[in-house]
Amino acid sequence: MDHIRNFSIIAHIDHGKSTLADRLIQATGLVEDRDFRDQILDTMDIERERGITIKSQAVTLPYVDKKGRSFELNLIDTPGHVDFSYEVSRALASCEGVLLLVDAAQGVEAQTVANAYAAMEHDLEIIPVINKIDLPSADIERVKEEIEIDLGLDSDQAILCSAKEGIGIEDVLEAIVKEIPPPSGATDGPLQALIFDAHYDPFRGTIVSCRLFAGTVRAGDRIRLMHNRAVYKVEEVGLFRLNREPKKDLSAGEVGYIISGIKTVSDVRIGDTITLDNDPAPVPLPGFKEVKPVVFASIYPVASDDYRSLADSLEKYKLNDAALVFQKDSSAALGLGFRCGFLGLLHLEIVQERLEREYDQSIIMTSPTVQYRFVLSNGEEVTVDNPVYYPDPTAIVKGMEPYIRASIMIPERYMGAVMDLCLERRGVNAQFNYPTPGRIEIRFDMPLADVIYDFYDSLKTVTQGYGSFDYELLDYRESDLVKLDILLNGERVDALSQIVFRESARPRALHACEKLKEEIPRHMFKIAVQGAIGGMVIARSTISPFRKDVTAKCYGGDITRKRKLLEKQKKGKKRMKMVGSVAIPQSAFVAVLKTDKDS
């Protein structure tokens, strides 16, 4: 086991995590340079574009150190967003150490801090690595100071490198071997393997990524998933090289995969422990948590004919994303669709984007909402996660909404701005901690509804990217809730209805009216946009009609051109949703949900 090292790279976005991972992969000769596809760990387009890793993956690097000893270095990639904080914690739980990557020009930033604390919580060895030293604006001394002061780490240890130029890569590898302790655990005890990721392979079914803490597993074994006691026969175990590399067995300390006839990713739970059916471990590894959806929204096909195809796509998508839940739904404005549950707003956006890009679906997503509870006059309590089922207001005795405990870490100078933001989002019960001088941790109880309404983006804006944010669900609290409807030329668009806190209704309604005015293209007639509670209009805007739209000349060559343009416009219009005679583009449904703090 002495020849194994399990580690992650943690960093603020853009500090060079993917670039460094590529360099390590190259340096250890896992791939020929000419085969090298940039940034191998991030395989999905969206991850690459957004610069975040959504699903963790792992790769085993063969490495021979300066003294000629051979090692297996397991690099476990971590996702970088609070929606996936549980996945991050499981990835970290699989490691003994981390490389804490800091940009030499940017210095320590919010995620650097949050990640460092997460690593400390797991008692991991932390190796600070200062990257991008090739930049003219690199300020190594300042960054070292920040590492000392903000993180309380020993900066003399910090390794200087440039992932881009390939400088200092050898030092990083040596440090991994020297500083990070080898895993420990008995290879002959009962099996305990931590599941930190799972993904779907169309040929092999679910591939489980795990870290073995005790025991050994090999093909033919009968394994048991401890949380649901499901038993499967192991078909293959192995290591993650660039592709999967089968191996006779996996044993304590190692990181690898297990293929065992598990049909879909949703049959496994990240954080669960795998053991052997005939020799089970007495207890699972600590920290297992069932992740539950907290944000709900409906998805509709733009063209109602595409409902079947959307259903198929969701089924396929689900194979790879256990966190998504969905069931049938229908709307007067949008027809048949699905009500879906997500881990958070980013998760929601990712699902939306992947359905559109990878599955070629044109969809409309309604306003995300949390799960509300209402006590009715007949004593019944109902749970509502869809505004359509908002109860008859005269029958409501009391409404309740979920609260979270938000924990926000920021440099002290942003305290005022963040306090304002939290209070505006109905934060209560503030508490303050000072983990290191100059830094402050603010804790607030806040309604989840106000957090999913663009809180994270607003926080990033007011803290210029220096705010990190995490939350846990607390409880349900009483709240004065109303249903806000949006009407276009007098017709209610049910898909735009929202359940909101009474005092937020007017600003929300104004916002929705303004956004719809921006997003709905002009028509040839006037469109009245209204926000209303019950029958009472509380906000309005008007979309003025086209006053002039006509090409001056239309002769020989212009006709084909004109028709092609029309065909394109008509196609664009097909992608819009008709409510009465108003065509609403998808972007309008999205825009209504977004605040515009950043514009």
Place this chain on the structure above:
Amino acid sequence: MSPGLYVHVPFCRSKCPYCAFYSVPSAAPVPIWFEGIQKEVLLYKGRFDRFDSLYLGGGTPTFLDNRTLSGLVDHLFTHFDFAADTEFTIEANPCDLSGEKVRLLKDLGCNRINLGVQSFNEDTLSFLGRGHTGEEAREALTRLRSVGFDNVGVDLIYGLPGQALEEWLETLRCALSFQPEHISCYELTLEKGTAFGTLREKGNIRPMNEEDGRSCFLAASRLLRGAGYIHYEVSNYARTEAHCSRHNCKYWEHVPYLGLGPSAHSFDGKDRWWNVRSIRRYAGLLNTGLPPVEGRETLTEEQMRLESLALGFRTRQGVDLRFIAPDAQSMAALSRMEEAGLVNILDGRVIPTEEGFLVADQLPLYFS
């Protein structure tokens, strides 16, 4: 209806900064172009029915030397069949219309002149890069009348950045004083690929705003209709029914036309094809015996229908109701348009109003 024949003469004294038609500011390639035209005529000989309109456009056909111009007309009349009452239009530039040229046009059998006046205001003319003055335009018009041209069209442009409505109306009034049989009023478009288009991309010039554009359009229409003209297409007015451009109407009503010369478009009732733009490639292809065609499309029924909507809403003929699907959405759109005063429904046709003309590009989008 009989087909029309168009010949593209891609030469100009100089390039106007707003014009997107293919032309070169030089007479040097005229001989190879002319050789090409002669060959192309032979390619299509016998393939179209008797024409009843001939349109020499450009570019500037009057920029051609007299020998080429007569040679061209001779060649066309030798190899193609024309109806006795053929409408024979030549586009002309005021500065080319010497007394001699005007007589030549008459001798060639041309019975309709479309004069590129654009404006009678000197500032506007120089902004548009026109090589003539308002006075020269007036002289050209007088000369045309004196030789007996009784079907004269005048092209005008409005919608220059910052142009005052009154200035536009003055140009119109001046045009009216010659009682032209036909008037085209084109709003200036800053098209990609033109000098103005480039200026626009750089942000140095902006199109007239929507409201001012409307005012100019509506004021022109009011003035001209008041003077007895028929507003028969978005940008076109005729003094009488008979003076509507027979040739141009073919483009709008899916009547076949043959276009000869670089960049010209043709339509035979089902297929549309268009020639290569460069004179050199045009001549080169013809030299090897190939048709100088750049692209071709066969219109599907659906495409024909869409075009019928797009074109129909631009003309006083309007759209035949049978081109509008009788589904709920289209019917709702139709009644909304009628309510909004954009169209009238008359004898099975949807006829755009003046307000309808103004949004003619929008109207087809509302029908499935």
